[in-house]
Structure formats: C-alpha cells, structure tokens
Amino acid sequence: MLREKGLKVTKQRLLILEALGSCGDGHLTAEEIYEIVKKGYPKIGLATVYRTIQLLLNLDLIESVHLEDGYVRYEIGKSGERSHRHHHLICLGCKKVISFQNDLLDDLESQIYESTSFQVVNHEVKLYGYCRECLENRRKRIT
Amino acid sequence: MLREKGLKVTKQRLLILEALGSCGDGHLTAEEIYEIVKKGYPKIGLATVYRTIQLLLNLDLIESVHLEDGYVRYEIGKSGERSHRHHHLICLGCKKVISFQNDLLDDLESQIYESTSFQVVNHEVKLYGYCRECLENRRKRIT
DNA sequence: GTTTATGCAAATATTTTGCAACGTT
DNA sequence: AACGTTGCAAAATATTTGCATAAAC
Numbered sequence: 001m002l003r004e005k006g007l008k009v010t011k012q013r014l015l016i017l018e019a020l021g022s023c024g025d026g027h028l029t030a031e032e033i034y035e036i037v038k039k040g041y042p043k044i045g046l047a048t049v050y051r052t053i054q055l056l057l058n059l060d061l062i063e064s065v066h067l068e069d070g071y072v073r074y075e076i077g078k079s080g081e082r083s084h085r086h087h088h089l090i091c092l093g094c095k096k097v098i099s100f101q102n103d104l105l106d107d108l109e110s111q112i113y114e115s116t117s118f119q120v121v122n123h124e125v126k127l128y129g130y131c132r133e134c135l136e137n138r139r140k141r142i143t
Numbered sequence: 144m145l146r147e148k149g150l151k152v153t154k155q156r157l158l159i160l161e162a163l164g165s166c167g168d169g170h171l172t173a174e175e176i177y178e179i180v181k182k183g184y185p186k187i188g189l190a191t192v193y194r195t196i197q198l199l200l201n202l203d204l205i206e207s208v209h210l211e212d213g214y215v216r217y218e219i220g221k222s223g224e225r226s227h228r229h230h231h232l233i234c235l236g237c238k239k240v241i242s243f244q245n246d247l248l249d250d251l252e253s254q255i256y257e258s259t260s261f262q263v264v265n266h267e268v269k270l271y272g273y274c275r276e277c278l279e280n281r282r283k284r285i286t
Numbered sequence: 287g288t289t290t291a292t293g294c295a296a297a298t299a300t301t302t303t304g305c306a307a308c309g310t311t
Numbered sequence: 312a313a314c315g316t317t318g319c320a321a322a323a324t325a326t327t328t329g330c331a332t333a334a335a336c
Contacts, residue, residue, distance in 0.1 A: 008290060008335050030326080045293040050326060052291095066209050068267075070301090070324085089261050098261065108247050109270065117275035118232050118241065124211075124269045127252065132260035151310050151315060173301080188318040193301060213299085213326090 005059070015041055016052045020062060020076050027065045027073035027097050067097065067126070087125040093134025148202070158184055159195045163205060163219050170208050170216035170240055210240065210269070230268040236277025 002009055019036040020028060028036070034049045053074055056062040065073045067090055078086055085105070089098040109120040130138065145152055162179040163171060171179070177192045196217055199205040208216045210233055221229055228248075232241040252263040273281065 003336090006290090010291065010335070012292075043293075047294080047327075048292055054327095064211070066211055068207070068209055072325090089255065089259075089263070091261070092264070098259075100255070102251060104247060104251050105268075105270075108245060112232065112243070112270070116232075116241075117278065118234070118270075118272055119278055120232070120270045120272035121235070122271040124267075124271075125248075126267045127248075127255070127261075127263045128265040128267075129261055129263035135260065135262055146311090149315085153309075153316065155317075186318075190302075190319080191317055194316085197302095215300090 002059070007055070011041060012037070012044055012048050013052050013055075015044070016049060017056065017061070017076075020074060027067070027075050029071040029073050031071075033074070065097075066124070067095075069095070087127070089127050089129065089131075091131040091134055092128055093130050093137065096131055098131070145202070150198070154184060155180070155187055155191050156195050156198075158187070159192060160199070160204070160219075163217060170210070170218050172214040172216050174214075176217070208240075209267075210238075212238070230270070232270050232272065232274075234274040234277055235271055236273050236280065239274055241274070 002013070015037045016033055019033050020026075023036075030046070030049050030053060033053070034044070034046050037044050037049065053062070057064065057074075060077055062074045063077045065075055065088065067073060067088075085101050085103050087100055087102060089100060091097075105123060105125065109123075112118050112120060145156070158180045159176055162176050163169075166179075173189070173192050173196060176196070177187070177189050180187050180192065196205070200207065200217075203220055205217045206220045208218055208231065210216060210231075228244050228246050230243055230245060232243060233239075234241075248266060248268065252266075255261050255263060
C-alpha cells in the first residue's frame with residue numbers, strides 16, 4: 001500500500017505504525033512513539049519518528065490530536081466518514097482521553113453552509129470535564 | 144478588578160489586554176501581542192507577554208485557541224455560558240477564523256453524562272473547511 | 287546501482303526560568 | 312519600604328534540517 005506511492009517499506013515505518021496500532025486508544029506523542037519503537041529497534045532516531053509521522057499524516061494513515069498540554073499526539077486514522085465523527089472526551093483530573101462517535105455535528109455543518117457558504121470538510125471536537133472516577137474523588141475531597 | 148487578587152496593575156498588563164481587546168475577533172499569538180504592545184511601549188520583553196498571558200488565563204480573562212498551525216493564540220474571554228458556546232470556523236484556504244455561537248452541544252453533553260457519567264465542563268469545537276471566497280477560487284482553478 | 291530513507295548533530299522555534307533592577311501599592 | 316513585576320539572558324522543550332551513510336528496490 002505504501003509501495004504504490006513509490007515509497008519504501010522500512011522496518012522503522014512498520015514499527016511506528018505498529019506502535020500506534022497496538023496502543024489501542026492510545027494517543028501517543030512523538031517522544032512516546034520513539035520510546036516504544038526503541039525497545040525493539042534501539043538505533044532508531046527521533047528525527048525518523050518525526051519524518052515518518054509527517055509522511056503518515058500526508059497519507060492519511062494517522063491523524064493528529066491536540067490535547068493542549070503542549071504535546072501533539074497521533075492516532076491511527078479510522079479514515080473517511082468515521083474519522084469525521086470521532087471525538088474526544090478529555091478528563092481534566094486524570095488526563096485520560098476517551099474517544100466517542102457522534103454525528104450530531106452533521107446538521108450543524110449543513111446549517112453553516114446554508115447560512116454562510118462556509119463548507120466544512122473536517123472538524124475537531126474536544127469535550128473537557130471529569131470522568132466518573134475523578135468526579136467521585138472530587139466529591140470526597142470537598143465534603 | 145485585578146487589584147482584588149492582590150495583583151498589581153501595570154502598564155504592561157493593561158497594554159496586553161488592550162491589544163487583545165482592540166483586535167476584535169483577532170486571535171493573536173504571543174509574538175503578535177508582543178509586536179503590537181512594543182509599538183506603544185518599546186521596552187516590553189517577550190517574557191512579560193508570556194507571563195501575563197498565563198496570568199490572564201488563570202483569571203479567566205482570556206482564552207487560548209489552538210488552530211493547529213503550530214501557534215497558540217489568545218482571545219478575550221467572553222466568560223461564562225457564552226464562552227462555552229463559542230466556536231471557530233477555520234478556513235483552510237486563507238486561514239481566516241470566524242467565530243460563531245451555537246448551543247447544539249448542550250444536548251450531547253447531557254447525553255454523555257447520562258450514559259458515561261462523564262461531566263463536561265468546557266469544550267472546544269473547530270470546524271475546518273473553506274470560506275465562500277476560497278470555495279470560489281478553488282472552483283475557478285479546477286475548471 | 288540508483289534512489290530513497292536513516293541517524294546523528296546542529297539549527298529553529300517557542301516558551302519558561304533565574305535574577306538583579308524597577309514600579310506599584 | 313515591601314513586595315510583586317519586569318527585562319534580559321540563558322535554559323528548556325519541541326520539532327526541523329543538512330549531510331554522509333545505510334537500506335530498499
């Protein structure tokens with residue numbers, strides 16, 4: 001699949017994709033990917049990780065997630081329609097990130113196009129709050 | 144208002160707030176604020192801008208906006224409920240940012256709380272696409 | 287064998303911090 | 312006068328780039 005574009009299939013690229021894939025819902029930073037890949041391939045360089053990330057982003061194989069903690073994170077793209085409806089719940093307590101699917105914005109996007117001629121092609125929705133565990137901990141602390 | 148918290152009202156702080164306020168819908172980076180303030184107060188340091196931004200963020204007087212172009216931007220907070228429903232349309236063509244208000248997410252947030260016990264306290268919605276002008280330009284280019 | 291990719295180190299870019307001097311209260 | 316704040320320079324962080332070497336095709 002990469003070969004089609006005249007790109008080479010290298011151990012490094014496979015390992016980076018694998019790291020992102022095997023991490024489930026993990027939203028990894030470049031540094032984290034680097035650490036994971038280094039376990040199985042110690043001579044990899046951080047620059048390769050950054051370059052591969054750019055490559056995979058261009059190929060739409062991965063997507064970036066910005067949790068506004070100073071790091072840019074990446075996840076395997078669920079490409080197409082799906083990804084467009086893939087959002088994040090971010091816990092302000094434990095920093096856990098929960099992904100969810102919802103198409104609520106589809107209506108909004110039609111509305112916007114009709115009223116302003118702005119055509120939405122992608123979006124990012126981040127909901128900040130507290131997960132059940134952190135809510136409970138906060139209640140305990142306050143009472 | 145700042146004085147209440149035992150903080151000092153300095154020229155620098157006022158000028159930074161003024162820069163953000165007078166810029167209308169402008170979403171300024173730290174560097175841009177620095178350049179603007181420097182016009183009226185040349186000896187200001189960039190570090191002061193960064194420190195003041197942190198201060199104003201903590202006081203909820205301003206909010207950060209992440210347009211994913213590598214810069215963090217800031218805008219005067221419309222604080223409270225309003226701000227919670229304040230979203231951004233980002234044009235991928237001309238990079239223009241259009242703010243809009245919408246409460247469509249209120250329902251979604253109740254749904255989420257009911258189904259997962261995750262309590263949302265804030266959110267950020269960014270819609271990427273093309274504004275009318277850029278849509279027209281793209282059409283011309285393609286045909 | 288040619289071309290592309292890698293690793294290293296150095297360069298950029300953004301933001302933070304230590305500290306003496308300064309401004310506000 | 313006391314204390315918070317500033318400006319500068321240096322440090323810390325995150326990411327990018329140049330280039331010779333190495334790997335993939």
